Amino acid sequence: MAEVLEYNEDVLIKEQGYDDHFHDHHHGDKFRSGFISHYIFSMDHKIIAKQFLITGMIWAIIGAAMSIVFRMQLGFPEDSMTWIKPLLGKWIVVENGIGTLAPEFYYALVTMHGTILVFFVLTAGLSGTFSNLLIPLQLGARDMASPFMNMLSYWFFFMAGIVMFYSLFISTGPFAGGWTAYPPLSALPQASQGSGAGMTLWLVSLTLFVVSVLLGGINYITTVLNLRTKGMSLWRMPLTIWAFFVTAILGLLSFPVLVSGFLMLMCDRGLGTSFFLSEIFVNGEALPNVGGSPILYQHLFWFLGHPEVYIIILPAMGLVSEVLSVHARKPIFGYKAMVYSILAIGFLSFIVWAHHMFMSGVNPMISNFFVVFTLIIAVPSAVKVFNWITTLYGGNIRLNTPMLFAIGFVSMFISGGLTGIFLGNSAIDIQMHDTYFVVAHFHIVMGVAAFFGMFAGIYHWFPKMYGRFMNETLGKIHFWFTIVGAYAIFWPMHYIGMAGVPRRYYSFDSFDAFNDFALMNKFITIAAIIVFAVQILFVINFFYSIWYGKKMKTKNPWGATTLEWTTDIKPGHGNWEGNLPTVHRWAYDYGKDGHDFIPQYVPAQEGEKDVH
Amino acid sequence: MTFLVVKGLVVWNEVMADVGIDEEVIEIEATGYQFAWDIRYPGPDNRLGEKDYTLIQLGINPLGQNWEDPQNHDDFIADQIYLPVGRKVRVRITAKDVLHNFYLPHFRVKMDAVPGLPSYFVFTPTVTTEDFRARLRDNANWQGLSDPEDPESLQKWEAFDYELACAELCGKGHYSMRKIVKIVSEDEYNAWLEQQNSYYMSQIRNTDNDPLKGQFLESDIKVNEKKFFEEFDNAMSSADTDDIVLPLRNINFETGSANLTNNSQYELNNLVTALTKYKDVSIELNGHTDNVGDSGVNQQLSESRASTVLNYLIDRGVSSSRLSSRGYGDRMPLETNDTEEGRMKNKRIEFKIFKKQTI
Ligand code: HEM
Ligand SMILES: [Cu+2]
Ligand SMILES: [Cu+2]
Numbered sequence: 001m002a003e004v005l006e007y008n009e010d011v012l013i014k015e016q017g018y019d020d021h022f023h024d025h026h027h028g029d030k031f032r033s034g035f036i037s038h039y040i041f042s043m044d045h046k047i048i049a050k051q052f053l054i055t056g057m058i059w060a061i062i063g064a065a066m067s068i069v070f071r072m073q074l075g076f077p078e079d080s081m082t083w084i085k086p087l088l089g090k091w092i093v094v095e096n097g098i099g100t101l102a103p104e105f106y107y108a109l110v111t112m113h114g115t116i117l118v119f120f121v122l123t124a125g126l127s128g129t130f131s132n133l134l135i136p137l138q139l140g141a142r143d144m145a146s147p148f149m150n151m152l153s154y155w156f157f158f159m160a161g162i163v164m165f166y167s168l169f170i171s172t173g174p175f176a177g178g179w180t181a182y183p184p185l186s187a188l189p190q191a192s193q194g195s196g197a198g199m200t201l202w203l204v205s206l207t208l209f210v211v212s213v214l215l216g217g218i219n220y221i222t223t224v225l226n227l228r229t230k231g232m233s234l235w236r237m238p239l240t241i242w243a244f245f246v247t248a249i250l251g252l253l254s255f256p257v258l259v260s261g262f263l264m265l266m267c268d269r270g271l272g273t274s275f276f277l278s279e280i281f282v283n284g285e286a287l288p289n290v291g292g293s294p295i296l297y298q299h300l301f302w303f304l305g306h307p308e309v310y311i312i313i314l315p316a317m318g319l320v321s322e323v324l325s326v327h328a329r330k331p332i333f334g335y336k337a338m339v340y341s342i343l344a345i346g347f348l349s350f351i352v353w354a355h356h357m358f359m360s361g362v363n364p365m366i367s368n369f370f371v372v373f374t375l376i377i378a379v380p381s382a383v384k385v386f387n388w389i390t391t392l393y394g395g396n397i398r399l400n401t402p403m404l405f406a407i408g409f410v411s412m413f414i415s416g417g418l419t420g421i422f423l424g425n426s427a428i429d430i431q432m433h434d435t436y437f438v439v440a441h442f443h444i445v446m447g448v449a450a451f452f453g454m455f456a457g458i459y460h461w462f463p464k465m466y467g468r469f470m471n472e473t474l475g476k477i478h479f480w481f482t483i484v485g486a487y488a489i490f491w492p493m494h495y496i497g498m499a500g501v502p503r504r505y506y507s508f509d510s511f512d513a514f515n516d517f518a519l520m521n522k523f524i525t526i527a528a529i530i531v532f533a534v535q536i537l538f539v540i541n542f543f544y545s546i547w548y549g550k551k552m553k554t555k556n557p558w559g560a561t562t563l564e565w566t567t568d569i570k571p572g573h574g575n576w577e578g579n580l581p582t583v584h585r586w587a588y589d590y591g592k593d594g595h596d597f598i599p600q601y602v603p604a605q606e607g608e609k610d611v612h
Numbered sequence: 613m614t615f616l617v618v619k620g621l622v623v624w625n626e627v628m629a630d631v632g633i634d635e636e637v638i639e640i641e642a643t644g645y646q647f648a649w650d651i652r653y654p655g656p657d658n659r660l661g662e663k664d665y666t667l668i669q670l671g672i673n674p675l676g677q678n679w680e681d682p683q684n685h686d687d688f689i690a691d692q693i694y695l696p697v698g699r700k701v702r703v704r705i706t707a708k709d710v711l712h713n714f715y716l717p718h719f720r721v722k723m724d725a726v727p728g729l730p731s732y733f734v735f736t737p738t739v740t741t742e743d744f745r746a747r748l749r750d751n752a753n754w755q756g757l758s759d760p761e762d763p764e765s766l767q768k769w770e771a772f773d774y775e776l777a778c779a780e781l782c783g784k785g786h787y788s789m790r791k792i793v794k795i796v797s798e799d800e801y802n803a804w805l806e807q808q809n810s811y812y813m814s815q816i817r818n819t820d821n822d823p824l825k826g827q828f829l830e831s832d833i834k835v836n837e838k839k840f841f842e843e844f845d846n847a848m849s850s851a852d853t854d855d856i857v858l859p860l861r862n863i864n865f866e867t868g869s870a871n872l873t874n875n876s877q878y879e880l881n882n883l884v885t886a887l888t889k890y891k892d893v894s895i896e897l898n899g900h901t902d903n904v905g906d907s908g909v910n911q912q913l914s915e916s917r918a919s920t921v922l923n924y925l926i927d928r929g930v931s932s933s934r935l936s937s938r939g940y941g942d943r944m945p946l947e948t949n950d951t952e953e954g955r956m957k958n959k960r961i962e963f964k965i966f967k968k969q970t971i
């Protein structure tokens with residue numbers, strides 16, 4: 001058993017740390033003046049992180065509940081839905097005592113589910129939470145570069161949520177044209193009820209959301225570049241920070257393109273322009289618009305949309321890298337290769353967008369390039385997978401809940417990455433495009449994997465956030481039901497998809513080719529309900545543990561090397577009393593020279609080799 | 613991995629290649645709209661006529677075909693996709709309102725239908741519907757009644773059909789855009805083609821929706837011309853030495869006047885051509901009317917109409933010495949004047965051929 005290196009933390013930080021004259025400024029306790037400014041309009045990155053997390057959790061419950069309703073429709077199309085009429089009102093049409101979900105609302109639910117999960121949960125809830133929590137703490141910074149902008153970032157997200165939530169209740173219903181919102185459907189209220197006021201609110205909401213992402217992103221980038229403590233060179237940053245950093249850059253470069261697409265769409269909707277409209281006859285009337293191209297929107301959307309999926313997965317990758325290394329008690333394998341992979345993925349993610357458009361009517365010649373670039377992404381992805389597995393190999397593994405979820409992430413990422421390689425081959429995509437195969441692919445590789453990364457992060461850093469631990473038993477139940485359940489939900493979808501069953505179908509009855517999978521659909525729905533119930537268990541565990549969880553007695557319960565574990569159990573504003581820790585080594589000195597771990601603030605020992 | 617990429621791209625480019633210019637293909641057109649497909653066939657000329665979305669009128673001109681384009685006149689809209697086995701097919705894919713996707717799950721065919729930007733997909737069906745059913749006969753999954761409620765219904769494998777679906781979210785009825793696809797032998801295909809009626813001819817021709825109402829189509833002109841010369845040539849070659857009277861069926865006048873309608877020029881020109889060919893004949897033009905109105909007026913009208921035609925021929929260079937004209941008023945009806953139809957037949961111009969110098 002490796003022993004812990006002898007060092008005195010107090011001496012190293014409080015006395016030899018970096019004095020940034022934090023307490024020389026006497027402008028009052030700007031982070032903790034009262035309830036409102038402490039918990040609501042807080043500028044403390046730690047509180048903002050919790051705000052993002054809890055808001056994200058609320059949205060996750062709403063979004064997942066929607067999926068249960070539409071899964072009921074797919075799994076049990078014959079059963080009455082009258083029981084949910086009190087909630088859904090006119091969208092459940094009751095005839096002869098049997099309630100049916102209105103097709104419009106089915107599509108509204110699918111659309112909202114996608115939008116909410118992709119943007120509000122897996123972008124804001126994941127990256128918003130952990131970038132905020134960890135960037136200053138792991139870099140040894142007092143807070144973000146601009147705490148005020150950081151606060152605005154949350155409140156713009158909050159407003160986006162309010163607007164979207166409101167759109168659920170208007171009489172024409174929320175937007176119902178798919179989370180990708182392709183025009184002309186999204187541009188023409190005549191074509192679909194949801195494309196009226198619902199779509200207007202959708203656009204407003206997501207535009208507010210982008211403002212939030214940009215305010216956050218600028219802050220993350222600036223903080224990483226400027227506020228690292230003494231000794232924290234870029235190459236000493238933990239992989240979490242690298243991931244958040246590149247994520248923020250991707251967001252900054254791609255979200256504005258989405259907004260420009262949205263603005264053009266708004267003009268088409270309200271001002272009579274024809275960016276995306278041409279030669280349309282709808283609802284008995286020929287529209288005057290000519291010369292636009294609906295495909296242009298798809299380019300703009302996916303130019304964001306593909307980086308967006310990496311905006312979702314990179315933070316999860318960062319969290320998982322960290323958790324794997326800490327709980328395997330081994331340095332991450334191939335740290336530099338990991339960083340270069342993140343950079344390569346970030347770069348490549350900008351030149352593969354048209355793999356979502358192989359069958360959209362673009363010139364098939366163009367697809368050749370996108371096939372090649374898309375499949376090249378598999379290389380850095382594979383490097384990462386290889387390194388995670390090698391990190392685990394021969395490790396002194398603690399199979400606690402965060403570790404389980406981190407390993408689950410790797411499993412999901414492999415499964416989903418493999419199906420990505422199928423889809424990236426345009427010849428195969430002819431058959432797979434817009435089928436359940438795609439649904440299975442992206443739920444596994446992005447949906448479930450990102451959730452696993454998030455769960456690993458929550459279980460791992462919960463003590464840092466609340467000074468208590470989450471319940472391990474409930475955590476393990478949560479993990480095992482979720483991983484088995486997630487595969488039970490999405491594995492069969494690959495078969496259904498390969499058989500050619502299209503996604504976004506309200507009912508399969510009218511087609512002989514698609515209606516043969518009733519049993520599988522039932523199975524999937526039941527699995528989804530179970531997994532949903534288990535997530536509720538997680539939520540209970542989360543809130544219960546905030547107040548009643550096992551108390552944290554030492555500062556560094558996991559024996560981690562990174563700086564966040566040198567702050568007080570409940571760190572106050574500015575994170576460190578007195579001096580900031582200075583950094584003398586990288587973040588992955590586990591099991592080095594017979595020591596279990598050597599924190600980053602410990603200077604090189606006499607005779608120590610390979611100090612990174 | 614490299615192999616996968618290269619092989620994948622080779623296949624992709626083969627599958628997505630458009631047809632060559634002179635390649636023999638069947639081109640059909642699929643138009644998606646909320647919430648169905650319209651399938652248009654090019655008809656005997658093998659060409660799909662022009663479309664313009666502003667011409668679309670529900671129930672009258674569902675695809676916005678431009679009827680002034682003769683290529684549209686033989687196009688027909690089919691309620692199923694019928695295709696012969698083993699022939700290359702190019703589907704022109706379009707949409708009227710929002711995005712749709714032309715999806716044939718059994719054929720691995722999928723392509724978005726985009727308003728304003730036609731796309732295409734080329735494929736070759738290789739197994740007929742019949743053969744495919746036969747293959748399913750021994751498959752355990754395809755036994756049992758196709759409609760469990762109806763004990764008389766076909767077995768599942770007997771009821772199998774290829775299907776067309778939509779694979780791009782297009783609104784609340786997206787899941788219901790089904791059409792049946794039948795792959796048949798070349799003979800069955802041709803027999804089926806025979807039964808189809810051109811949309812224009814069956815629904816539009818000479819209705820108020822026809823911009824060419826009352827005008828001759830090129831095809832009409834050809835038919836009339838052929839008929840005219842057949843009759844004329846027959847008359848000339850017949851051994852009969854009596855003078856022969858032939859009708860000028862497609863010469864019309866404005867009501868109550870001797871002004872020729874525009875359409876009349878074709879028949880008149882045919883007559884000029886005939887007279888140029890048979891230099892030795894002379895003709896007498898005869899005018900007739902129905903019995904409506906005063907018979908003195910009718911007499912005058914018939915005379916002036918006959919001489920209008922005569923003058924036209926002279927203008928075109930036929931020597932006046934070969935021409936004469938005469939009006940008969942309402943004295944020589946062909947049929948009863950009691951019906952509208954009869955009266956139409958009785959108003960007419962004829963000509964009598966004098967084969968003076970037959971050798
Ligand atoms: C080896 C890597 C990957 C490849 C080659 C790949 C390829 C593809 C392709 C070609 C499609 C389009 C399928 C279609 O619509 O027909 C697709 C869809 C998708 N992929 Fe991936 N993918 C990979 C990894 C990922 C990752 C890591 C994520 C997210 C973290 C992701 C998220 C998605 C999403 C969200 C969609 C569907 C979007 C929609 O249509 O709604 N993929 N992928
Ligand atoms: Cu993508
Ligand atoms: Cu559709």
